[in-house]
Amino acid sequence: METIRLTVNDREYDLVVHPHETLAQVLRDRIQLTGTKLGCEQASCGACTVWVDGQVVQSCITPAMRVNGSRITTIEGIAPQGGGLHPLQEKFVEKGAIQCGYCTPGMIMTTLHYLEEHPNPTRDEIKEALSGNLCRCTGYKKIIDAVEAHVRNEPSAKQAGDEFKMVGHGRPYTEAGRKACGSAEYADDIKVKNALHCRFHRSTHAHARIKHVDIAAARALPGVRAVITGKELPVTFGVLPISEDETAMAVDKTRYIGEIVAAVAADTPAIAAQACALIQVEYEPLRAFFDMAESCEDVGTDEKIHSHGRFNNNIHKKAELRFGDQQEGLKRAVHTASAELEFQGINHGFTEPHAATAWWDENGLTIITATQVPHYLHRYLAKVLEVPMNRVRVVKPFVGGGFGGKSDPFPHEIIIAHLARKTGRPVSTRLNREEVFLTNHGRHPTRMSMHMGMDADGRFEVLDADVIIDGGAYGSFGVVTSYYNGVLLQAPYKIDNFGFRTRRVYTNKPQCGAMRGHGAVNSRFAVETLIDRLAEQAGMDPCDLRLRNFLDEYSMTVGQYRITSNGSTLALKSAMERSGWKDKHRKLPRGRGIGVGCGFFISGSALPIHWNEYPQSVVHLKVDLDGRVLVTSGASDIGQGSDTMLAMVVAEVLGLSLDNVQVVAADTLLTPIDLGSYSSRVTFMAGNAAKMAAERLREQVLDAVVRITGAERTELNLQRERVFTNDGKVDHSWHEAIEMATRKVGALNATGHYNSPKLGGDFKGAGAGLSPSYSFGSVIAEVEVNERTGHVRVLDLWGAHDAGKALNPLAVEGQLEGSWHMGLGQAMSEQMKYYEGLLVNANLVDYKIPTTMDTPEIHTEIIESMDPEGPFGAKECGEGALHPVIPAIANAIYDAIGVRITSLPMTPEVVLNAIKQQRKQHAEA
């Protein structure tokens, strides 16, 4: 070991380090400055950026020995001593540049250094400067806005009285300051004393029987405390009770390359890794299935991936529904269009890798983990570990993005819980980026054929879809995905003759699951590009055609979705107007084009995954003599701002500032159950539960004031932290009112809940996609295409999304911009590429999340349709916005060069091949 001296944030440290340790390891593990984040460990995300002697470096690839004697500045050293934030940090907070916050420290360190060298950059220069820092939440827009505002020395927009403005007023996340300073703790930042470190031995075979696992050498390595294999955890799990087909580790056979076969708990991560390398597994290879079409076929004498299932193939789920009369619809159709399409799988790409720590004490298991679904994890930890639920506590710390990728119970969580029980010690783990990709649960690779027909008046008559989705090795949310690919096509347009068939197949690849826009992104692409074809055939404007076919508000779809508020028309008209659509479509010079797409999405699933009568969300409030309302909720803030939303809803009802509201969320011991952050349900469901709880608390407080002051109940107001009558005869502070209300009874409690109304038809599959409310949106994209290389540059995106009512417009914009950016990634560059079942691009260089320089200007508008059942009229905004952006880009490419793209991503190569294909066809014709 070597001794080095570092001055970090003006404090001197003498440290003994391994000669090859990195600066990031030293900062995070030895001096607990965990504001420096590790997103990739390969210098391809920028989250670990710090300064060494005033120079910016990526600490994950900076040897600690090199910087011996240097002055290091980390994110923790940026804010002024004595409190407060650096002006740039303030701008990040104020402008909503912080969502999950995991990229924030790196963004701030990079920006501040850049501004020292370039104090007056243009917007494009800022983009270039930040083009090595990946963000998955914001679409970069608000980050660049924040930097620009800082450069311009823009005064704070804060005004007196802002503290009482809640619903409808943009507000930074309550914890944004902490995230800006690097003090917000994510799962891997929480260092539990005396913890062991867990690493995994992963399968090198796609489909093979496990003949023998030799763990003797691993177990004998000094520092190793436990080595376990699949046989110790044989109980199956899966986020859906109807497909509990997974075990924590491979038991008898492995189903994908990368599946965990054994796990080690050791004194250090290095020893654990070394022990994993000593584990020898004897495999007997089986025929592996990588192609989804092949998985639909009879396997003959070969072994199926899963033994369950009635037929001798690898089909996991078939879903088929038909409404109206498709044959009749086809007959009436004057214009028809059809396409065969192919979509690569994609990954959530959240910046924070999975991490967790677990320990046991007299209260049973506690696990701190980066999860979107504490409740489902709670259930399955109890099931697999074979303990009652009252022996399990799941705690969610800050989470660095999820997008559906942290919405399942995961093997690593179960394994460390088991290892902690077995060793009697806390056990931590942190996946590296490759393991994050292998864990996957991303969007399904998809093949589909889609047909649509339209009558002479431009009314959609018929839609038919035939879809195969590649589920990979296990079930995850796949049954839901199967349905969503079909059922989520019955809006936003009225189509009476509608049907689909979906098959989800198992293959020997990492499993797919739910990802932002779940299940309907690819089929939405198909529909929206077919509509573009129909419009052209009929000589209609594609926007006008859509406007003609939108479902009315307060209507019913053919599959009996209850449509309530509907901002489709407003959203599309907004995008048309702002983009100058009428002046551009089919009028731009060749090589430049504009295109449109629309979409809709659920605001939470009306049906629960676990069939019971428990509400979908429960919120508790408590207030005591200090006057501060404690809000407890199981809802998981994963960077989308749900904690802030809950606080704002409660503060709105009670007339409080946020100084008198604090949210404790997502701790299964302390907080009532919420089903989790998936299916865009939290604002609608937890928001409603919070509103109900706050209204009930309000009643209790006002009742007490009436009782004690004799005021007329109907005369009392509760605003700006005062209880008063308009005539001024009664006027008490919130604290006085609470003192009155707690006399003799003590602290007040109130509970609120949300149950979805009974919805839907009485046919099998009617429940899929049912939601108490639906969001609607549109995107128009303008592109430039290089016909010689196939390169497409997206120049501008104009998006509009009906969020019902934006409780926190700043957060809603952030969700929309993030959704559009994620769609841009799937559209242009992202794909999971396999070689014989082995993922080839499991890193952030070859998996291509768009950088600042690849992201066009995004023009955002929120549409408010005031949903009758949403809290204050609010509904979904975190997923649905993604749907329209991808087809909008494809349609823009068509407008630019007259070529239809039918596969994603639309890489230069794909586009160029399509151009050539068309030239060939024209030549033949």
Added chain:
Amino acid sequence: MNAPTLPVAQAKYLLPASLREAADMAAQHPGSFRYVAGGTDVLVNRFQGNEDSTCLIDLGRIPALKGIARVDGHLRIGALETLDRLMKHPLVLADAPMLAEAARSVGAPLLRKTATIGGNVLCENRCLYYNQSEWWRESVGYCLKCNGDICIATGGRNACFSELVSDTAPALIALDAEIEYTEGEAVTRTPLERIYTGDGVAPRNIPPAAIVTALWLPLGRGFTWAFRKLRERQSLEFTSLTTAMTLDSGGRIKIAMAGVDPRPVVVEAAATDDPEALVRKAIKGARAIDNDMFTRLYRREMIGVYLRDSFNTVTAARM
């Protein structure tokens, strides 16, 4: 976190203050040392297990490796100059603007703050089947470049086609740059293209203990130039095809390409030659295979597109 697994007793990180000291250190650790300049390539390769030298010799504190100056009718660039400094340096912008542009195309801004010009020309060749974790390479069955028996990317050929991914090397070569390195007392100066072997397993022929000290660019050649890089994103990318073309005042065209062969593909011609013949020659010289996120066919096709564009650019600039 992947903490270093190497036993502490063997692991060393040395920081020589002079070339002589660095050479001595190297001599004391034959076969087990590795020079580190910026480290942006070496450290990532170490994370993946593709680089496992026990002794790392950091050249960052050797003053002789720095400096950008006009010397003897050349622009001399110290090997340890960072790409960020180089791309903004007034002498580079004046004498070799193509090199500045090439430097700017490397990776992303954060990386260019640390990555050096010497490191970039010596950057390890890449392949989708090689730049992977130890576990991954075990799963695929280890390729030639990591002591396996066959090339996985080509489905079994007995040669390694990992790509040269340096963006500055083709620019430097097109500018007729020389590389200077020292080994002991001996100083060698040779045209940059000569250090590349064309063998993906051992892509450079510089002796292991030699230290690259500088790059020399001839001045006054009156180059007009064109530089292109194929990548999916505008930033944060290794190259899939880099083309650099110059036309000197004598009417001589020089093309150097990276990303399509284990070595730089160099084609020389006269401005009066048929551009199509030149394109054919370049494509023929590029042993591109499917080891990149772009396919071999697409990259080969882009060679033609880029070179035709570049040809027009360099000849138009002359007129």
